[in-house]
Amino acid sequence: MIRPLHLLLLCEAFLLDMVMPEEVCPRPPEEDGAEVDGGQLFFERGTEISLSCIQGYTPTGGSRKIICKSTGEWTERTLKCSPKRCPVPSSPQNGKVHFNGITYKSNISYSCDEGYILHGVRSSWCLHTGQWSSPQPECKSVTCGLPVIPPYAKIVYDRQFMGDVVEFGMGGIYECRPPMILHGNRRVTCLADGTWLEPPECKLVKCPHPPAIENGFLSFAEAREYGYRERVRYGCIKPYILYGAMEIECTETGSWSPEPSCRKGSN
Numbered sequence: 001m002i003r004p005l006h007l008l009l010l011c012e013a014f015l016l017d018m019v020m021p022e023e024v025c026p027r028p029p030e031e032d033g034a035e036v037d038g039g040q041l042f043f044e045r046g047t048e049i050s051l052s053c054i055q056g057y058t059p060t061g062g063s064r065k066i067i068c069k070s071t072g073e074w075t076e077r078t079l080k081c082s083p084k085r086c087p088v089p090s091s092p093q094n095g096k097v098h099f100n101g102i103t104y105k106s107n108i109s110y111s112c113d114e115g116y117i118l119h120g121v122r123s124s125w126c127l128h129t130g131q132w133s134s135p136q137p138e139c140k141s142v143t144c145g146l147p148v149i150p151p152y153a154k155i156v157y158d159r160q161f162m163g164d165v166v167e168f169g170m171g172g173i174y175e176c177r178p179p180m181i182l183h184g185n186r187r188v189t190c191l192a193d194g195t196w197l198e199p200p201e202c203k204l205v206k207c208p209h210p211p212a213i214e215n216g217f218l219s220f221a222e223a224r225e226y227g228y229r230e231r232v233r234y235g236c237i238k239p240y241i242l243y244g245a246m247e248i249e250c251t252e253t254g255s256w257s258p259e260p261s262c263r264k265g266s267n
Contacts, residue, residue, distance in 0.1 A: 025068035033057035033081030043068045053081035056104035056128035086126035095139035104128060112139035115168030115192040141167040144190035152180045152202040155188065166190050176202035179227025181252045204228075207250035215240040215262040226250045236262035 023045045028036055034051045043049065047068045053059050062078035069075060083104035091097045094116045099108035109123040120137025127133055143165045149155055157172035171189035176182045184200025191197070205228040210221055219233040226232070231247045244260030251257055 023070060023072065025072055025074055028066065028074055028077070030054065031077065033083065034077065034079050045070045045072070051077065051079045053079075057081040057083055084126070084128065084130040086130055086132050089124075089132065089136070092136055092139050094141070095137075097136075102126060104130075108132070110137050115142050116140060117142060141169075142190070142192055142194050143167055144170075144194050144196060147172075147188050147196040148199045149174075150199050150201055152177050153182070153200070168192060168194075174200050178229045179205060179250075181205040181228055205250070205252055205254050207254055207256055210248060210256055211259055213259055213261060216242070216260070228252055234260050239264060241265045 024042045025045070025047070027041050027043070028049075028051075033053055034057075035054050036049055037052055045068050048065055049068075050064045051066060052064065058081065059079060060082045061080040064079050066077055067075045086102045086104075086106070088102055089097045089099060089108050092110060092112070095110060095112040095118070097108055097110055099106065102108075104126050106126045107123055108125070110118060110121075112118050116139040118137050119140050121134040122137070124132045124134040144167075146164055146166070147155065153174055153176050155172045155174050157166075158170060161170070168190050171187060174182055174186055174188060180202035181204075182200050183203050185197050186200065188196055188199070206225040207227075207230075208225060209223060210218060210226070210232045212218070213234060216234050216236045219235055221232045228250055230250045233247050234242065235246075236242045240262035241264070242260050243263050244258065246260065248257045248259050
């Protein structure tokens with residue numbers, strides 16, 4: 001008894017012998033973006049058919065016609081179908097576009113510069129219509145809330161702004177109110193991750209009682225410690241003359257600027 005599978009194979013072989021005589025041509029395959037319309041599988045010799053470009057391709061030369069020869073082969077195909085081109089993409093402001101081609105099925109991708117965030121699609125592809133699948137995205141600036149201002153300090157911003165957020169790259173300079181001195185980062189900037197550097201500290205700086213100078217005196221100097229940038233003035237006893245700065249200042253290191261000296265004048 002013949003098994004069902006063997007019987008099916010014998011039937012298929014018989015049918016192929018019936019529909020594929022030597023004088024017919026099989027349906028030409030899709031090739032280089034061109035195909036035959038309709039669903040017919042076999043064509044008699046002498047039959048002339050027309051090729052057309054498939055979706056996403058346009059004709060760029062050659063003949064659409066091919067003919068089934070008596071040998072069961074088709075005449076040479078000359079129709080040229082080229083993939084459609086999409087517009088050359090441009091880079092978004094503060095970003096970049098990356099691509100290797102702009103023809104049908106090509107992909108492009110977008111990225112943003114440091115300090116900017118992509119709003120929209122990250123990639124797009126060229127459709128059969130010759131247009132990109134998605135509009136160009138935007139690169140919007142990272143924002144930071146206002147920075148911390150430590151006690152006894154203020155910040156002088158690079159420019160005026162409204163509201164309680166600033167954009168990436170915006171910054172300013174910390175200043176301490178005398179007699180305080182800044183310890184830490186003097187400049188502050190909104191970083192690419194939306195944060196600020198650690199704020200500085202304003203520390204009290206004091207200088208000891210100013211030193212006495214030989215043959216000289218201090219004008220209105222009190223017996224106390226002095227704060228940063230406070231000044232005292234020196235004078236000389238006659239007939240001595242002051243050499244150097246009349247005033248000295250308490251510096252940020254907690255020491256005084258160089259004091260003058262009193263010397264005898266030349267006769």
